[in-house]
Amino acid sequence: MFAVFKSARKALHRMVLPGALLLLAACDTIPGAGLGTGPGINTSEPVPVAILVPGGSGVTTDEILAQSLVNSARLAMRDLNGASVDLRVFQTGGDAATAAAQAQKAVDEGAKIILGPVYAASANAVGNAVADENVTVLSFSNNSAIAGGNVFVLGQTFQNTADRMISYALGQGKQSFVIVHGQDSAGTQGRDAISAAISRQGGSIVGTVGYALSQQDVIASVPQIRSAVQGNAADAVFLTTDTASALPLLSQLLPEAGISSETTQFMGLTRWDIPPQTLSLPGVQGGWFAGPDPAASATFSAQYQAAYGDLPHPIGGLAFDGIAAIGALVSQGDTQALSPNALTQGAGFRGASGIFRLRPDGTNERGLAVATIIDSQVSILSPAPQSFGGAGF
Numbered sequence: 193m194f195a196v197f198k199s200a201r202k203a204l205h206r207m208v209l210p211g212a213l214l215l216l217a218a219c220d221t222i223p224g225a226g227l228g229t230g231p232g233i234n235t236s237e238p239v240p241v242a243i244l245v246p247g248g249s250g251v252t253t254d255e256i257l258a259q260s261l262v263n264s265a266r267l268a269m270r271d272l273n274g275a276s277v278d279l280r281v282f283q284t285g286g287d288a289a290t291a292a293a294q295a296q297k298a299v300d301e302g303a304k305i306i307l308g309p310v311y312a313a314s315a316n317a318v319g320n321a322v323a324d325e326n327v328t329v330l331s332f333s334n335n336s337a338i339a340g341g342n343v344f345v346l347g348q349t350f351q352n353t354a355d356r357m358i359s360y361a362l363g364q365g366k367q368s369f370v371i372v373h374g375q376d377s378a379g380t381q382g383r384d385a386i387s388a389a390i391s392r393q394g395g396s397i398v399g400t401v402g403y404a405l406s407q408q409d410v411i412a413s414v415p416q417i418r419s420a421v422q423g424n425a426a427d428a429v430f431l432t433t434d435t436a437s438a439l440p441l442l443s444q445l446l447p448e449a450g451i452s453s454e455t456t457q458f459m460g461l462t463r464w465d466i467p468p469q470t471l472s473l474p475g476v477q478g479g480w481f482a483g484p485d486p487a488a489s490a491t492f493s494a495q496y497q498a499a500y501g502d503l504p505h506p507i508g509g510l511a512f513d514g515i516a517a518i519g520a521l522v523s524q525g526d527t528q529a530l531s532p533n534a535l536t537q538g539a540g541f542r543g544a545s546g547i548f549r550l551r552p553d554g555t556n557e558r559g560l561a562v563a564t565i566i567d568s569q570v571s572i573l574s575p576a577p578q579s580f581g582g583a584g585f
Contacts (some may be wrong), residue, residue, distance in 0.1 A: 305518060463481055
C-alpha cells in the first residue's frame with residue numbers, strides 16, 4: 193500500500209489527466225481582457241510551432257508519452273483546413289530548467305507558439321522564460337495553479353470536473369455533500385475545487401475529511417467519514433482520490449462501514465474507468481464520475497491506431513488538441529490568429545474528446561459526460577454537451 197501511495201504522489205505532483213481532441217472548428221472570437229497580443233503570423237506560410245515533450249529523460253514512461261504527443265500532433269497536421277504548420281520538436285528530459293532553455297531556443301529560432309511541456313513545474317518555467325517574447329504557451333498540464341498570463345493548461349482541470357459533477361448531482365436532488373480528500377497538494381486542490389463548485393451552485397458542504405497518504409491514515413479516516421455522513425444525513429460523498437491512490441481502499445472500507453452508493457451517492461473527481469481493472473472493484477459500482485465524450489474519444493483513438501499501429505497515450509491527444517486549434521484559427525487568415533484573444537473565443541472548439549474552450553485566466557472548460565459503473569461496465573448517465581450554449585463566459 194505504501195508503494196502505491198508513493199507512486200500516486202509522484203503522479204499527482206505532475207498533475208496530468210487524460211484528454212484528446214480531433215477536427216476542431218473555430219467560431220467567432222471573443223476578446224479576452226488583459227491578455228497579450230501574441231506574435232503576428234504570415235498565414236500564407238507554414239506557422240512555426242514548437243512542441244516541448246519529456247523525451248530524453250531516460251525514463252521509459254516519459255519516452256512513450258513524448259512519442260505519443262508528437263504522433264498526435266502530426267496526426268492533427270493532416271487536416272488543417274488549408275492552414276500549414278511547421279512543427280519543431282524539442283526534448284525537455286522532464287526537467288524544468290531544460291524545458292525553459294529549450295523554449296527560449298525555440299522562440300529564438302522563430303516559434304510563434306509553444307505546445308507543452310507536460311509537467312507543471314516545467315510549464316511554469318517555460319512561461320516565465322518566454323513571457324517577454326510575447327509568445328503563448330499551451331501546456332499539457334492540468335494544474336490550474338500555473339495558469340495565467342501567457343500560460344494556458346490544456347488538461348482537464350479539477351474545477352471543470354467538479355462543476356460538471358455538482359451540476360449533475362444537484363439536478364438529481366443531491367443537496368448535502370461530504371468531501372473526502374488526500375492531504376497532499378492534489379488532494380487539497382481537489383477539495384478546494386469541489387468546495388467552490390458546491391458553494392457557487394447552491395449545495396451544502398456538511399463535512400470535510402482529510403487523510404495523509406498512508407494505509408494507516410486512510411483506514412483511520414473511515415470512522416470520521418461515516419460520522420460526517422450519518423450525522424449530517426449527507427446525500428453524497430465526493431472523493432478526490434484516484435485508482436493509483438486511495439480509491440481501492442476507500443471503496444472497500446466505506447461499504448463495510450455501512451456507507452455505499454446504495455445509501456449515499458459516491459462521486460469521484462478522477463476517472464474511475466482508468467485503468468480498466470478499476471471497473472471490477474465492488475465499491476465503485478453505482479459511483480459517478482466525469483470524462484470526455486466517449487464516442488468522440490473513440491474516434492480519435494481509432495484514427496491514431498490506424499496511423500501508428502498502437503493506441504495513444506491517455507494524454508497524447510492534448511497535442512492534437514493544440515495543433516488542431518492552431519490550424520482552425522490560422523485557416524481564418526487572421527495575422528493575429530495566435531493571440532490569447534483569438535485562443536479564448538467563447539464558443540470554443542470541437543474535437544475528439546468533445547467541445548472545449550480556453551479561458552482568459554489560463555484554464556479551460558471541456559464538455560464532459562457523467563458516467564456510472566454497473567456490473568463492471570461504464571454506463572453514461574448524462575451525455576457530454578455538444579455546445580457551450582453561447583459565445584461568452
